[in-house]
Amino acid sequence: MIQETYSKNRSLKEVSIETDLLIVGGGLSGTCAAITAARQGVKVVLVQDRPVLGGNASSEVRLWALGATSHMGNNNRWSRETGVTGEILEENLYRNKEGNALIFDTILIEKVKQEENITLLLNTSAFEVAHEGTQIQSVKAFNSQNSTLYKLSAKRYCDASGDGVLSFLAGASFRMGAETIEEFGEKMAPNVEQYGELLGHTIYFYTKDTGKPVNFTPPAYALKDIEELPRFKNIQADHTGCNYWWIEYGGRLDTIHDTEDIKYELWKVVYGIWNYIKNSGNFPEAENMTLEWVGTVPGKRESRRFEGLYMMKQQDIIKQNKFEDAIAHGGWALDLHPSDGVYSALPSCTQWHSKGTYQIPLRTAISRDIDNLYFAGRLVSVSHVAFGSTRVMLTSAVAAEGVAVSAAYSILNDVLPKETVEKEHITKIQQALLEKSSYIPHLKLDKSKYVSSKAKVSVSSELNLTELRTSENWKTLQMPSAQMLPITSDQKELSLRVPVNASEATTLEVTLKVSLDPTNFTPEKVIGLYSKEVKEGSQHVDLTFDVSELGDTYVFVCFAPNTAIQLNYSEDRITGILSVFRKENKAVSNFGEQKPPADIGIDGFEFWTPQRRPEGQNIAMQIKTPLFIGKKENLNSGIIRPVQSTNAWIADFEDNQPTLTLEWEEAKDISSIKLYFDADLDHAMESTQFGHPESVVPYCVESFRIKDENGKCIFQTETNHSTLCEISFDQPVKTSKLEVEFDRKNNSTPVSIFDFICN
Ligand SMILES: Cc1cc2nc3c(=O)[nH]c(=O)nc-3n(C[C@H](O)[C@H](O)[C@H](O)COP(=O)(O)OP(=O)(O)OC[C@H]3O[C@@H](n4cnc5c(N)ncnc54)[C@H](O)[C@@H]3O)c2cc1C
Incomplete structure (x- = not known):
């Protein structure tokens, strides 16, 4: 005691x-x-x-x-x-x-x-x-x-x-x-009186369906008149959490010292919205719903920025x-919000x-x-x-x-x-x-300091892409659709044969585009154009583009929408090969094309974006000028994601046991190994609320073993799901050879790896 x-x-x-x-x-x-x-x-x-x-x-x-x-x-x-x-x-x-x-x-x-x-x-x-x-x-x-x-x-x-x-x-x-426009010449600098200067705070809420009716009596401080919120018509009973990012308040206040006051105002709005959902009679689907969680700590967007x-x-x-x-x-876009937040009649964000x-x-x-x-x-x-x-x-x-x-x-x-x-x-x-x-x-990783750079590297196979194979999956060409393919500076032509199904005689419009900056993926420059007459029924359309003036870059084979035409979609999912579509994503101010007002210092361009899995298959086609996208030399690129090429060694589809071998003339002491896999760096992988279809992305090798010169297994795993797999040995392994055997997951996703280093 x-x-x-x-x-x-x-x-x-x-x-x-x-x-x-x-x-x-x-x-x-x-x-x-x-x-x-x-x-x-x-x-x-x-x-x-x-x-x-x-x-x-x-x-x-x-x-x-x-x-x-x-x-x-x-x-x-x-x-x-x-x-x-x-x-x-x-x-x-x-x-x-x-x-x-x-x-x-x-x-x-x-x-x-x-x-x-x-x-x-x-x-x-x-x-x-x-x-x-x-x-x-x-x-x-x-x-x-x-x-x-x-x-x-x-x-x-x-x-x-x-x-x-x-x-x-x-x-x-x-x-x-x-800042004012004058200070840094930033043409997007806001008109402070109209727009305000700071972004406000937000509090979220989650709801759940209890399976039986639930009443709600709002606290006395809940907002009474929902029409005080200019955006009240956006309220939906099935919206939750991040969907309500526009419940924003405080941008006209001191977002540090007034935070407690801002929090009470946000609670007022949250409970007012929930009262509206539960008790206005406009949302019968909310009868069995209750509040499961309401934030108690406001999410803060902006306060001090320190000078570096x-x-x-x-x-x-x-x-x-x-x-x-x-x-x-x-x-991310330049994404500013009106300081009046939830009480502003202006659009809740401006994103460029x-x-x-x-x-x-x-x-x-x-x-x-x-x-x-x-x-x-x-x-x-x-x-x-x-x-x-x-x-x-x-x-x-x-x-x-x-x-x-x-x-x-x-x-x-x-x-x-x-x-x-x-x-x-x-x-x-x-x-x-x-x-x-x-x-x-x-920037590239300098490989010269690693023991692996001194090794003779051999692989069991290399993917020379001749085809994105057809499947049973035909889709109408509803929206502008493109297949991204990487080409190399030594390539003269890109020759494709595309299976097409037409419900009537019509014209297929195809454009080949590239980014002006080959390290970007904004198709803006036209390289070639085709108007192909197609007859009713199934057929192949041949397209040949002159690409001799291009360096290493991705090209976009863009198909104009035509509801009389269907394209075939392949089950093949390959590192660095992707289809994209000119579709909208209003959540991030993508309306198919960015059309900024004149003189705000922003570029206009088209958006071409992928579909999320299980959609997002590649457009089936034969590639008559094969693309050597999986060569082992890609392991030397020092870049562990596709940029101007796949930057990956990709095994052949038919390779049942893809293997990477490193050999040295003399035995080396190996104490650490790093492998860089394709965990789909195109996938946004939102951390919360946004569900994803799979727990390991299809491209990522999950199972592999590493053997030494005697065939002894020195490392194995069946549960890799990360870009970087780091292996370290307490005692260095003395060997003149490392053999890495990768297990293929299925016949339509060839094994790939961006890089392998050891020391
Ligand atoms: C509603 C809203 C929507 C947004 N939308 C997105 C979005 O969709 N995706 C996205 O990525 N970003 C989004 N942002 C921006 C993003 O959330 C913030 O910019 C980001 O959280 C900033 O990260 P941070 O680590 O600087 O701050 P914080 O995430 O705020 O982390 C700072 C931490 O420091 C702690 N701390 C503060 N003072 C002290 C102290 N004295 N001692 C010890 N610890 C302290 C805080 O408690 C906090 O945990 C949004 C922001 C808001 C508010």
Whole structure:
């Protein structure tokens, strides 16, 4: 028993921790930064004021994490985030394809707890910063659950707290609001009076059908007059969670200090909407429904943005500017919202897309005032307009991984964060990121330092694509439909034979298009055009295009809609081969074509986007000028996703036991192996609410074994479901040969792999 008499001076229990890197904020950015830094070999303390990790992606807020793929509604093919962010998404798909936010929480906690280098302090709020001159010295944080005061000191600090509590208290320069057009020449800069300056907060709700009638009496504070919401006609009984992203409020207030008031207003709107659904009589289908969950922590979109060594702007995103210190990629639209949110009569968002993905420079994450401070998440150094794109969680999370590698490098090599952007350092940081499967547009993994680069490589077969085989699946050519095919600079012609079914004599219009920038997937330049007369019935249409002027690039074989014509769709699913359609995806402002008003600094172009599985089959055709898309030399590309080619070794369809063999003249000591598989980087893999058809994507090799020179199996798995499979051996394996046997899943999906490295 503990019994104490009156004491004049009591104080909290205090715990001091010294670490290498202190990260404040355990949203997706802080979490991915912590895991990445820990794996680079530094000690990390991760302080998160909530009981779970994930921030807006957690079960407390329940936003689906998105990034460059933009719900697969823009032209950014194969742009999904990789690295630790991708690992989390792929694990979430494996365990939780239904998108249960609670399961997503468990994955984040598990990943962090598995890292010995991370000390995780949940329920712990950072509230005080000691700093002297341009250095942060320590941070105080309080845990209300264990009533402990933590004094945390570190060599480097990373602020991933959303509102930027750490940077603010450390005195770093920041902005809150919108820049004028004049400041950076950003033509999308809002008219502040009409549109406001800040994006507001949101609270979501989930409902469920109980199978019997349920009454609802609204709380006294619920909104009474639903017509106060200009968008009330959008309310639907079957909408839930993220469908209600437009319940937004607070953009005209102080989105930090007024947050509690904003929360009450959002609850008022949420319960008012539910009252309308339950009691207006307009939704009889809601009779058995009840509220299952209402958010208690508002999802915050925007507050402070801190000033780094560089501030990204609209032009960097639209022109896809290149940076020497690029650490990550983005691709979400420039997405701004009227500050009046749910009470605004204006469209609830303005989204303008770029033609492809863009680079994010490290300098946006390094404080220009405080020497040992990094930024991560939505608070990084970007203009209000650029923030419209960089703020989404998967984009901020991959940039945060770049921050983590830079921070670890700066600690281990005793250089300042700002020095890590210099050529001699940034190249190593970029290479470390690429090795961990991160994507930085236009950069390649330098393979020369790996033992694997000295090996003689042989493969059991290589796919020379001569056909996308026909199936029983004929579909009417309802909308513009295209088959994407990669061609090489040495190719003179592309010759195709397309099976067609016509209900009457008609004309088939086919256009061959390419992107002006071969690293984009926005078909905009016409290379060839056909008007083919077809007769009633089944037949083949022959098409030959001159491609001699093109370099390595994807071409789009575009079929104009014609309801008298059916095309055949193949069951063959092949790495780097995709069909796309000119269809709308209003959720991301894709109306088939981007038609911006003049003079807002945005390009006009067509959207050609894929269908989600189980749809999205390739258009069947014979390829009379075969495409050598699966050659083993693709393993040397240093790029682990399709860009200007498949970048993958792809085995032949008929290869029953695809095998990759590496041989050296002398035995080598192998202590680590990395294999980079195709976990479908075109798949948006939304983390929450959005269900997905399968837990492992069809292209991904699940089962394989690695054998040494004696045929002894040194590694095997049957459960791979990730882009990056990392294998390390406690004792190096001495061998002059490695043989990797891959198991094919079915006859229509050939085995593929982007890269294999070992050391
Ligand atoms: C309604 C809404 C819809 C959106 N739509 C999407 C979408 O569809 N997809 C998408 O990817 N993004 C979307 N966004 C944007 C995205 O959610 C945010 O930009 C993103 O969460 C920013 O990530 P972050 O890690 O910086 O912040 P957060 O996710 O907010 O994480 C910061 C964490 O730091 C913690 N923290 C704060 N202060 C302290 C402290 N003092 N001590 C310790 N911890 C602290 C917070 O509790 C929080 O968990 C949306 C945002 C909102 C609000």
